[in-house]
Amino acid sequence: MTEIGTALPQREFRVTREDLVCYAGAAGDFNPIHWSDRVAASVGLPGVIAHGMLTMALAGRMLTDWAGDPGAVVEYGVRFARPVVVPDDDAGVTVTVDAAVSEVRDDGLVGVEVNVRVGDEKVLTQARAVVRPPTNG
């Protein structure tokens, strides 16, 4: 039985410049702040940053892996609070995600709060989803 407070397993995702290039092509999002240090600096960013949508998608893996059926993620929203700066090296940056059930609704769906950090800094805030929980949850 899924209850308020049920925790989803914490996950870490590594993001490199190569991942940004892949995501840009797959998503059709070629904003140069995600691949050009020169353009990123010209608009006042500390460096090339990850697509917010890539970070959102990685965090969403918590939900789809838990539910099993990706179609069980009914609502999903985030605020992109801080840019995820991706250095031009092999290590990239590590995004840490944890999540817990925050609401159990009468219709059987559950609300999930997702925490997404780089180090100690929250990069996504107000990250919430409504999910049809796994039957063995």
Add this chain to the structure above:
Amino acid sequence: MPTDPSAAGRVYPPQPYEVSREKIREFADAVGDPNPAYRDVEAAKSLGHPDVIAPPTFAMIPVLRGFDVLMDDLGIVYARVIHAHQRFAHARPIHAGVQLRTTTTLDSIRSVGGNDLLGIRCEVASGSGESICTATATLLVREVGGDDD
């Protein structure tokens, strides 16, 4: 140059997007998600879907088509744009083979600290008009050339 505040309320013509199995697989690969429901038709069918389905944030691809039209209309280049907020409410999953039509509305324009915050709503529907996903976004349009950084 600030965004024309009178543009709030504009509704842009529906943008078509045809969802393919290959694009779903490519997107799932790019976000590193191995879930078989994105790649294996039988696995998707066993979950009750008519074909492979797309990850929850795949909707951003048709939504971006809508953004493109809006940005073009307002004369905004993407390098100035920071994605501030995004939310998807799915009436049902997007699956391969569906023809999508995305209608974009510029709900609001607010000026905050010299930058513009655009509130945008995209209604993603099937070709027959059935609602599939409502995507709401806030985009921050930065004033370039300032010395506030």
